[in-house]
Amino acid sequence: MKTPLLVTTTLAATLATGMSFADDDCPDAVADWQPREVLRQQLEAKGWQVRRIKIDDGCYEVKGLDQDGNRVEAEYAPTSLRLRKLEIEYDDEEYEDSDDDDDDDDDDDREATKRRPETRTAPNNGIVRGKPSVRIE
Template identity: 50%
Template sequence: MKTITKTIRKTTTKTISLFLSLSLLLLSGSALADDDCDDPVASWQPRENLREKLEAEGWRVRRIKVDDGCYEVKGRDANGVKAEASFAPASLLMMKWEREEDDDDEDDDDNNYERNDKDRLVNQQQGDASSRMSSNGIVKDRPSVTVE
């Protein structure tokens, strides 16, 4: 009977230790995630507002995307430094700024971006929208959108 009691005690102690360890691990993970933005989506400003604000401050914006509830901007800041910054989507306040290293393995470096952007602008200036549409026979005209 004593061996059964010892075995139960050992199992219970191990279970409690495991439970406490997992609890601490989960709590530490949520503490690390506090850098994320938590603005309600209904109060977010459009990305274009952030782009206009940054360009007025001298930024060359390459990309704006949503990451962990924040707007993440990649581009060159007003000093010409290749940077990545996070902004609160409701207030457009900068939450974090970091210098982006030149050895990033991303496909879209600044030179490719600028070249592709120039190509896109040239294509827009040449011809109308129908000449750039695919000729798959399914879509015959560009859809129209009316905002009221």
């Protein structure tokens, strides 16, 4: 009888502890929030195309396109509509074809250096002496 009570008590304590750590990024009172439509109008006035506004961790999360046509994901405080975080994904060809990118362009001339069939013989430097002999007994 003590074991189920102990398990239940431990489980309840664990869940209560987990809930206390799951706090919101924007702890504003819901009664003070501004409507999503106000945020949508502000962003559209800046030239954004708003695709979606949802609530995530107590903040407004906006997905859409900015005035230059780049994909954006932004996070706003719901009471002040202050920008908290902004992520921009550039789709412009100027950024994709730039020579200033960080990747190594070592494979540019790969077609010119195709592997040729091995026709060379083993080097005669003392490491390999002729053909290895195999004897089956």
